[in-house]
Amino acid sequence: MAQQLHISEGQDTALLRAVAAQLRVPLTIISRQTELLSLQQQSTEATDVIHSQAVAALTLVDTYLLGLQLLEQSHLQLEPVSVSSVLVDVAHTLDGFAKRYNVELDLAIAGKYGPVMAHPQALYSALSALGFSFIEALGAQPQKTKRLLQLAVYKKRDKIITGAYSAVPLSVGDWQKAKQLYGSAKQPLNNLGTSGAGMFVADALGQAMHANVQVSRYARRAGLAMTLLPSKQLQLI
Amino acid sequence: MHVLFVEPDINLARAYEQAILLAGHSAVLARTAQEALFEADRILPNVIALELQLPGPNGLAFLHELRSYPDWQNIPVVLHTYAMPQAQAHIKNLLEAQFGVVSWLYKPQTSLAHLQMILESHGMPK
Amino acid sequence: MKQLVARAIVLNRTDYGEADRILTLLTPEFGKVNVLAKGVRRVKSKLAGGIELFSVSQVTFIKGRSGLGTLVSSRREVYYGNIVTDIDRTMKGYDYIKRLNFMTEDVPEAGYFELLCITFAALNDLTIATSVIEVWFGMQALRLSGHEPDLHRDSTGEPLKPNMQYAFDIDTMRFLQAENTGTFSANHIKMLRLSTQATTPHVLAKVQGGTQLCAQLITLIQNLQRHSGLIKL
Numbered sequence: 001m002a003q004q005l006h007i008s009e010g011q012d013t014a015l016l017r018a019v020a021a022q023l024r025v026p027l028t029i030i031s032r033q034t035e036l037l038s039l040q041q042q043s044t045e046a047t048d049v050i051h052s053q054a055v056a057a058l059t060l061v062d063t064y065l066l067g068l069q070l071l072e073q074s075h076l077q078l079e080p081v082s083v084s085s086v087l088v089d090v091a092h093t094l095d096g097f098a099k100r101y102n103v104e105l106d107l108a109i110a111g112k113y114g115p116v117m118a119h120p121q122a123l124y125s126a127l128s129a130l131g132f133s134f135i136e137a138l139g140a141q142p143q144k145t146k147r148l149l150q151l152a153v154y155k156k157r158d159k160i161i162t163g164a165y166s167a168v169p170l171s172v173g174d175w176q177k178a179k180q181l182y183g184s185a186k187q188p189l190n191n192l193g194t195s196g197a198g199m200f201v202a203d204a205l206g207q208a209m210h211a212n213v214q215v216s217r218y219a220r221r222a223g224l225a226m227t228l229l230p231s232k233q234l235q236l237i
Numbered sequence: 238m239h240v241l242f243v244e245p246d247i248n249l250a251r252a253y254e255q256a257i258l259l260a261g262h263s264a265v266l267a268r269t270a271q272e273a274l275f276e277a278d279r280i281l282p283n284v285i286a287l288e289l290q291l292p293g294p295n296g297l298a299f300l301h302e303l304r305s306y307p308d309w310q311n312i313p314v315v316l317h318t319y320a321m322p323q324a325q326a327h328i329k330n331l332l333e334a335q336f337g338v339v340s341w342l343y344k345p346q347t348s349l350a351h352l353q354m355i356l357e358s359h360g361m362p363k
Numbered sequence: 364m365k366q367l368v369a370r371a372i373v374l375n376r377t378d379y380g381e382a383d384r385i386l387t388l389l390t391p392e393f394g395k396v397n398v399l400a401k402g403v404r405r406v407k408s409k410l411a412g413g414i415e416l417f418s419v420s421q422v423t424f425i426k427g428r429s430g431l432g433t434l435v436s437s438r439r440e441v442y443y444g445n446i447v448t449d450i451d452r453t454m455k456g457y458d459y460i461k462r463l464n465f466m467t468e469d470v471p472e473a474g475y476f477e478l479l480c481i482t483f484a485a486l487n488d489l490t491i492a493t494s495v496i497e498v499w500f501g502m503q504a505l506r507l508s509g510h511e512p513d514l515h516r517d518s519t520g521e522p523l524k525p526n527m528q529y530a531f532d533i534d535t536m537r538f539l540q541a542e543n544t545g546t547f548s549a550n551h552i553k554m555l556r557l558s559t560q561a562t563t564p565h566v567l568a569k570v571q572g573g574t575q576l577c578a579q580l581i582t583l584i585q586n587l588q589r590h591s592g593l594i595k596l
Contacts, residue, residue: 021319024345025246028249028345029246029248031348032252032253032348032349035349036255039349040255058345058346061345062345062346066321069321293448294448295448295449295450297453297454298453301457305376306378328451328454
């Protein structure tokens with residue numbers, strides 16, 4: 001049975017939630033001010049770095065806040081969602097950040113699969129959070145590691161799988177151990193060179209959609225993915 | 238296009254103002270619901286970008302007052318707020334139906350470019 | 364002409380002419396009163412004035428012959444300012460005003476004025492959950508309008524049992540025994556009884572587990588009000 005992550009338990013949750021909500025303010029200011037510099041054609045390498053980091057941090061904070069809200073709902077409203085559309089949006093969000101780490105993004109969204117039953121915002125936030133974590137992890141890998149992050153969706157038997165895949169080594173054992181250490185160790189995914197906070201929050205969002213994040217392999221790359229159920233709605237051709 | 242920004246944070250407000258000016262429009266800033274009513278009276282904006290979480294009376298109180306005047310009935314209001322739309326789903330429909338809110342933008346994830354595009358789509362004459 | 368003085372809550376505002384407004388006021392002494400407030404629209408930037416939402420004011424007015432009086436003066440007595448600092452509570456506040464306005468189409472009792480005052484005071488207290496206020500308001504509205512459900516006997520006329528689970532029959536306004544499938548327990552029914560008897564929602568908020576019970580009762584309360592014509596469909 002998949003290990004459940006609990007991000008909404010503990011007496012510190014209310015305080016953490018308030019802090020996370022407040023963190024959005026300076027991060028939003030940083031993000032907009034650096035974007036303004038770009039619009040005014042006054043941006044530099046440094047301001048571009050600041051912008052992409054602010055966007056990444058905002059996504060993590062939002063994903064956490066959204067996760068808390070969704071997990072508090074007794075009944076999550078799922079609807080038919082086009083995974084490929086979500087992945088395109090995610091790629092757009094990750095683009096600037098990926099460039100800062102010299103990571104190439106690849107979208108693998110070709111193929112015949114229909115919409116899935118999901119919460120659109122939760123799916124977008126979970127995949128974005130996974131993406132940011134993997135980009136950071138790729139940045140921390142040895143030089144010769146291929147810096148490619150693949151955002152993929154594909155059909156497997158009667159389910160649809162979507163996730164982020166890369167050359168970062170990640171086994172089922174690594175992920176299970178990390179989930180056990182989560183909350184007690186500073187770097188539960190030590191070999192990734194990142195705290196992996198985004199991965200855990202993505203998993204919590206996945207839980208809310210009954211689609212826990214699990215280790216998966218695609219095109220000979222390891223990664224983390226969610227298994228979603230196809231929508232039974234008729235598709236418009 | 239005249240845009241009225243109802244935004245309590247001066248740093249953000251200035252960024253929006255600069256972005257809108259760069260696009261060739263004009264912008265006026267208000268930090269509270271009271272100031273926003275004063276400015277709306279002064280300039281008659283084409284579109285209003287409104288933060289719901291204001292100091293003192295909130296954005297809803299502002300909307301209630303705004304829509305109580307006939308000459309302000311048709312000013313499009315774009316919510317540009319820290320309030321997450323999915324957290325306020327139960328009032329989203331009410332805001333659209335009762336207060337003429339035309340769009341809900343979640344502030345942390347809305348770039349200046351996207352904000353400008355939405356404001357132009359609702360505030361420019363067709 | 365005789366000037367009348369009353370405590371008042373604004374239920375509605377309508378523009379009249381170039382600079383005036385017609386205010387619909389709810390008062391304990393005179394019920395619902397329509398008054399003309401002259402010149403109030405000349406200065407639009409007045410969000411806070413003598414007459415505003417979520418406040419109780421003392422008004423002086425002259426009764427008109429055709430049902431429209433003239434407002435002479437107003438002075439704010441209480442302003443429930445916390446309501447407008449919370450979006451959820453602001454929406455609830457507007458909703459209660461709308462519902463009171465709808466409920467008091469005919470000549471209202473003084474009880475409706477008190478109901479709205481106490482509801483505002485509860486909404487203004489950010490420690491009281493809105494679900495508790497909703498249940499209290501709903502049961503009080505049902506009581507005032509004579510549509511209270513039977514909280515002592517079930518649909519067969521038997522006294523309600525402490526260990527039984529119940530469903531609710533909206534047609535008879537009574538609880539139905541539903542041992543394995545019922546949604547409502549003795550605690551739910553006790554909370555409903557308390558909501559009818561309690562003079563303020565603060566009493567319900569003090570009950571252990573009260574907030575959760577109220578959250579579970581909201582759908583029933585709203586259905587009861589709809590069925591009784593207290594909420595517009």
